Amino acid sequence: MQCRVCSSEDLDMVIDLGMQPWCNHFLTREEVGKEPFYPLQVMYCNACSTSQLNYTVKKEIMFGNHTYLSGVTRSLSDHFEHIAKEVDSLYFSNNKDKAMLDIGSNDGTQIRHFKQLGYDIVGVESSVATSKIANDQGLYTINDYFNYELTQKLDRKFDVINAAGVFFHLEELHSVTRGIKESLKEDGVFVVQFLYMKRIVENMAFDQIYHEHLLYYNLKNLQILLSQYELEIFDAYVANIHGGSMIAHVTHKGKRAAAERLQQLQKEEEATGCNEKQWYLDFAERIKKMKAENVAFFEQCRQENKKVWGMGAPVKGNTLLNYFGIGTDYIEYLVEKNELRKGLYSPGQHIPIVIEREMTELPDVYYVLAWNFKKEILANNQDLINKGVEFYFPINPKEN
Ligand SMILES: [Zn+2]
Structure with missing residues (x-):
């Protein structure tokens, strides 16, 4: 196996959650018991520190018909509204013609908030049913997978490119990152929201490890990926959703100065050792202990x-x-x-x-x-x- 970020072959297994079915396919009565199981194992790259799954469930299986709706939960809609207002007021409040692209736009919750701020919006969503929900509300959504080829067809550039929680289960990681580089205006900002692995581990949120999440990021390895495409993180902060998400603002290399809070987070990564292999091995031990405690709780309920x-x-x-x-x-x-x-x-x-x-x-x-x-x-x-x-x-x- 090669590292999905840096292509090194120097990887070690750090967490083994056994054989598991693809967790985003809820079963009909007829399908019960017939679902396939795949290994759910996290590998650590000794070269770039990226933790990642060693088994890829094909994207057509994973994202063709998912049923996750971001608009259903009120606090997520609020969160998306906050993101839109923040990005606009920080960087683009004086711009007239503004365009925004959302990768994995789901039911359009995020693009709606940008539309309300006067942006020309484009969503890209792979699920047929979910993209239809967005289009039915007048939120322009392309039903496809975002990658470099799609950006060539689109042939336009955006002030804001957003990717919330999708950037990290990408089979086509490098094609997608190249597509972002090509589609971002000279002074554009790529807003990337991802499960922050440091916080996931600190919260014991191991349930965030599943087949859709092929890759797990801290600031360090995200920057290693982006550097290959002359992109650079210039600001980042942690938000309390999904048990620890990070929102990073990225632009073309050398365009904007690094924010102080970003530098602070980078220092904390160094201090905690969260980019080291041992951090993950310790996490795996704590997950085992947690299993024993939860099974004991259920046994007691049964008694x-x-x-x-x-x-x-x-x-x-x-x-x-x-x-x-x-x-x-x-x-x-x-x-x-x-x-x-x-x-x-x-x-x-x-x-x-x-x-x-x-x-x-x-x-x-x-x-x-x-x-x-x-x-x-x-x-x-x-x-x-x-x-x-x-x-x-x-x-x-x-x-x-
Ligand atoms: Zn690597």
Whole structure:
């Protein structure tokens, strides 16, 4: 195997989460038990420090028909609005004709916020169903995979290029990065949002490791990738979504000075050792310990005859359930808001998904798989908490 970032062959396995199904394909009744399993193993590159999966599920399998809707969750929509306003006010508030490209634009939540600020918008989204949702709302979205070839067809440049949480499961990493370089105006800004591996590890958010996330980034290895295309990070900060996301602002090399908060984050990376192999080996040991603690919790619930439901059926929840081995023996239902997942089953553990507003009874315990929305969930469910429903968070993200 070659490193996906630097092509070195000097890689070592650091985390092994066993054989797992592709976690973003929730199963119909007919598909239950027929889903294929693939290795879920993280390799560390000794040359550039990138941690990455050694097995690639083809992008056509992974992204052709996904059912994740970013507009469903209020706090994400707020977050996208914040991003649009921030980028515009920092760099482009005086520009007249502004254009913005969103890579992996999902249901158009992000481009809508840029459109409201006067940008000419283009979304690129691989899912047929999801891109249709955006186009139906007048949010121009190309149903395709973003890569260098697509930018050649588009043949135009943008002030802002945005990629939220997609840049990092790219089979075509180098073609995509080259496409960004080619499509970015001279003084343009590429806004890249990614799972910040340092924070993921600090939060114990190992459920962010799944087949769609081929690559895991800290600032150091992201810059190693970008440098190959004469691009440079000039600002970055951590946001409390998905258990630790980083938002980095990137431009053509030498165009803008490095912000102080970026330099501070780079110093912290050095100080914690988060770019070292040992950091990941320690993480793997702590994940094993966490599994033992969670299985013990479920055993106790079973002994006390407590009815446990999962709150949310997020993609990442499947990594957790499958690695912990938590199935229908312990969890009766996964309760969702997203109607697209109604009547489906979780891959691997085959837990049925039900829709929250259709449920007439209550569980004793909600095991919160969508733990990254902890604040929002606790705030929205005060009535259940008052009725005695226990909310168990397997992962407790720390605040900034
Ligand atoms: Zn490498």
